Amino acid sequence: MSDAEFTVSFAGPLVTFQDSGRLGNMRYGVSASGPMDRLSFDAAHAALGNLAGQTAIEISLGGLILQCRVGAVTVAITGGDFVIDHAGHKSGSWTILTIEKGERLTIRAGKAGSWAYLAFAGNLHARDWLGSQATHSPSGFGGGALQTGQTLKVLQTSVRADRLGEVPKPDFAPDGPFRVVTGPQDRHFAKEALNRFVTDQFKVTDAYDRMGMRLDGPMLNLEDALSIPSEPITRGSVQVSGDGVPTVLLADHQTTGGYPKIATVISCDTCRLTQLRSGQSVRFAPVTAQKAVDVARQYATNKARYLAQIAVPRGTLEQRLMSENLIHGWIGD
């Protein structure tokens, strides 16, 4: 066990420290923050054998370049389809590699996906606020955004030769329309708006950050355009502004707001939603609250099984070649 140090050679905007989030402070105006794509974040830690929920780096489309100055550490990179360059060796995300003193690691946007996660086999050092290092991006509270030129410290690092290589992607993540439970302020919308919300197609706009994702599509007319008393908001709330434009509120959402919410995206569907990019299409499908509960529980079971599977070390390259040889028996051919 030793420590590693990196220089941030380049950090795009909204590259932030995130842990599993800061629960229990919504009543004080503090959303939970934490990773936009919780599944990919959890997978990065599981694949390294880390404790769930510890601090990692969330990388935006702006990308990140690190130069290792001291030590060596094994890292996992998951999330969207990003492009990795490790000391000249190129690969995709969903990979584990060891970065050593003098080496450079470049992570930049690839063909798809909006967020990547970089987890370390060690303790990434970041600022704490209210017991969590998760960055609340509008205030900068918590670990904060990484700045070009700063130093990163990873304490008690380990090098895990038995974990190197590809990380299996989740195979249970749903596709198709994003499931929503209608409301809680659906009564403020014209019937036609409620119908169009779940039948028409929307597109992700450029107005997309950790607070929310504005969508482009049919106008969702309010029945009574009066402002409602400010009501609580959650991650996944689809609020509709006075001009009929919906915004899905995400990790760093406001905790209350006066725009009516036509529906709420169920928790397990917010991860894949956050990986969309500007211009991609979105459809919503209504489910009952009971169905949402059933789906969430099934998802949690599948997710736990998947994380347990990828948490098992695959063995060193040598060990893996040995086992492949025994299985396929090519030596005897």
Next chain:
Amino acid sequence: MEPRFTPVADHAVLVSFANEINEDAHAIVVSLDRAIAAHPPVGFIETVPALVNLLVSFDVMETDHARIENHVRALLAGLEIQKVMGIQRQVQVCYEPPFAPDLAAVASATGLSEEVVVNAHLAGQYDVLMYGFSPGYAYLSGVSEQIQVPRKPAPVRDVPEGSVIIAGPQCLVTTLTMPTGWSIIGRSPTPILTGDPEHPFLFDVGDSVVFERIDRDTFDRLQKDAGHV
């Protein structure tokens, strides 16, 4: 008041008591919020009290909407509907330039002198209604009718933290440098984000607030003591 229970995705229930801002509804929200804190349901995560409703978040692996609703209904049945007496909190305000750029405009809009506006602000009975917008942004009710002014047509950028701002019947002490369309009538050195891990926010929903006038020298001294400079 008959509560309305609305499911929010797979992880929360919104309990509403009115459709429009209403003091009685807010009093029930505050009472229910405290009752839930004292007797949390199985799988409880957190509540968010707002103006006329309360969000109850839960862990879907341990409970569901119907169980939360039953628990809340049982608490409501035994709830004493009376105004919860929160703690009275004191917030100091300096109304001097350059901290009160909109004081003259509020005075002219209401036909009062700046001194009368300040005194009316100091005389208000303020209650903490809810938090929102950003960490520590506590919405206070109770701005005296004679100094109520609408929001500006467009927000002003980079309004410093500690600004005391008003719009309609509401008042707020900002905790971050942020844009606002409310009128800025003073600056407070009183930390709302206290930095105390045991009690990180000055107010709880349901507390009352009294503003105390301070001069510029006192402001500078307190600001320095609080470690802001």
